Amino acid sequence: MIIEQTYQVRGGDFAHAGDASSKVKKLLKQLDVDPRKIKSIVIALYEAEVNIVAHAWEGIIRILIDRDHIRMVLEDKGPGIADIEQAMVEGYSTASREVREMGFGAGMGLSNIKRNTDQMEITSRVGEGTVLTMVNYF
Amino acid sequence: MRVDPAKCIGCTHCMQVCPTEAIRVSNGLAVITGERCVDCGNCMRACPVDAFYIMQDDLSLMQKFKYRVALFPSVMIGQFPEHITDDQIYGALLELGFTHLMEVEQPIHWLVEAYRKYHAENPDIRPLISSFCPAIVRLIQIRYPTLIDHIVMVKAPHDLAAHYALERLKGEGAQEGETGLFYITPCSAKIAAVKRPLGEKESIVDGILNMDEMYNRVMQVISSRPGVGSSGYREYLTREGILWPLPRGEARLFKHKSMAIDGIHNVVKMLERLETENHPELEFLELRSCDQGCAGGILLSGNRFLTVERLERRARTFPHSHEVNPDGPAKADVLEKLVTDPIEPARVFQLDPDRSRAIEKMALVEKILCRLPAIDCAACGAPNCHALAEDIVMGKAKMTDCLFLQAEWQHEGRVTPARGFRNMEKIWGEGRFKADCKKKGARNEGY
Structure with missing residues (x-):
């Protein structure tokens, strides 16, 4: 058996950025996942969730929890990422001034996600959207 | 933190303010799960009849x-x-x-x-x-x-x-x-x-x-x-x-x-x-x-x-x-x-030590939640619908503890009214629903 959860994310809704990550955190605690692993998962998911809020128009987060791993798929409709390799570089950011002023968009997001996940995959089409898949083992 | 059974009237005040959902009402009395209790005293503060007390030395x-x-x-x-x-x-x-x-x-x-x-x-x-x-x-x-x-x-x-x-x-x-x-x-x-x-x-x-x-x-x-x-x-x-x-x-x-x-x-x-x-x-x-x-x-x-x-x-x-x-x-x-010894994490919210079983239980909680009314009224003796669903999965409560669901099942003829009433008394105590003009509580004391 696996646990399946879906969360909607609205672009620009900074007030609720992080809601999905807190819910997932609560589930993982109840499943008695190692606290350190939970921390990495939640940091990665939070970054990814904020990415949708900050850059995309809307998105959907699908969570699959199995006995030994969690798979998180974040699919958004948005501007997409033209050069993923460059976007992975620490400090590189395309965030607008407004977004930066809110304390987001420092260009650490994707590299931070990579550091905190066991597997990560991004596919993107400019002008259409991005799909980010992350897998963490418990 | 203890409950004095002679004083407790079996209301929901304490249960609703507990930050760790450590309290349930059973048989008309508040019951504290010791391993979840952090001794914050919120229950004591919320109690309208001073039923909580703390052990002390003479x-x-x-x-x-x-x-x-x-x-x-x-x-x-x-x-x-x-x-x-x-x-x-x-x-x-x-x-x-x-x-x-x-x-x-x-x-x-x-x-x-x-x-x-x-x-x-x-x-x-x-x-x-x-x-x-x-x-x-x-x-x-x-x-x-x-x-x-x-x-x-x-x-x-x-x-x-x-x-x-x-x-x-x-x-x-x-x-x-x-x-x-x-x-x-x-x-x-x-x-x-x-x-x-x-x-x-x-x-x-x-x-x-x-x-x-x-x-x-x-x-x-x-x-x-x-x-x-x-x-x-x-x-x-x-x-x-x-x-x-x-x-x-x-x-x-x-x-x-x-x-x-x-x-x-x-x-x-x-x-x-x-x-x-x-x-x-x-x-x-x-x-x-x-x-x-x-x-x-x-x-x-x-x-x-x-x-x-x-x-x-x-x-x-x-x-x-x-x-x-x-x-x-x-x-x-x-x-x-003045140096403290290391503090070990305590696992009191886990559904099951076995991950596969925990996942099954979690899925079951979700399924039960579909049936519960999401009113969070605490009339089941648990602080909210989610807590009741977890209690059911852990074998500590049953579906008919939800009085709304039970009413629905009575309406459908699945539970007899007599049985339904007994279930209610199991949570809130025998004779709890008799008319009593001198009963404690229920007087919007907060105003």
Whole structure:
């Protein structure tokens, strides 16, 4: 058996950025996942969730929890990422001034996600959207 | 924290305010799950009929000792009406049979130094979280295990004063076993921390006394006597010491790079954030379970804001802590004893130790939630629908505990009315629904 959860994310809704990550955190605690692993998962998911809020128009987060791993798929409709390799570089950011002023968009997001996940995959089409898949083992 | 079955009327007030969902109502009585309880005292505060009580030691216990030391925090003084002087309060405590009196925030500079040392030795852990409030430490232990590493492993003022008093009495010739340390506290969590210690093997104090009881005793003997000259007992009391149990009492050490949060539900919000977001700009977090810190302690008799007011005014008449920093051989010994033992995470919210089974249970919780009305009325004896769903999965409750679902099933003929009524009485007690004009509760006392 696996646990399946879906969360909607609205672009620009900074007030609720992080809601999905807190819910997932609560589930993982109840499943008695190692606290350190939970921390990495939640940091990665939070970054990814904020990415949708900050850059995309809307998105959907699908969570699959199995006995030994969690798979998180974040699919958004948005501007997409033209050069993923460059976007992975620490400090590189395309965030607008407004977004930066809110304390987001420092260009650490994707590299931070990579550091905190066991597997990560991004596919993107400019002008259409991005799909980010992350897998963490418990 | 205990429930007096003779007083409990079986309402939902306590259950609704518990930050760890540790309370259920069964057979008309509140039942506390000990392993989930952090002893914050919110249930006691919410109870309309004073049904909660806290275990304490008997004052007669002190007759066993030649030297009888009363240890009490500065808020003890702060709770009394302004016209009652320090000298009178100290005089009354001596009259109750204590031979030595010590406000526990002495010599606070030793604790300040211990904090600074810990801060300097652990530069990678930010923010540090104060270990002062035992309810918060337990909360972190059971609900926020990822943050255990952030807790400052330094003990509290009552440990400082206890060790200091022991050293001093030894210096005055007290033999092993002749000194009895009695800690008067306004705090349900401190009592629990003494009775079942966390971060130490055994508590140093010999007895623990509830502050509300001691308030009454002091008031009974205080009369109009002028009191005793008591300044000698406060040799090492300082401004920072007096303010220590109040909001920002510890946080002020770390100036603007710190934050003080009081009220356990506010603390929960901050801890939730800290788990997901890094806050390296914060050096230190002071987290207290009670509103206004210890001035809002559950066993304190005065108004919390008046208590803060009196103590702030009192503090201004005392020197700063760095001006009163007794050095000597005792200092190193005491500081060594103020190091806390490691705190292990406690797994009390896990659905099952076996991951596959836990996942099955979680899926079942979701399925049950589809059937529950999401009113969170607590009429099932659990604080909300989600808690009931978890209880059902854990085998501690059944679907018909939800009175709405049961009504629906009665309507469909799946449950007989007689059976339904019995189910209801199982939660709320036999005869609970008979007309009774003298029944307690239900009177919007909050207005």
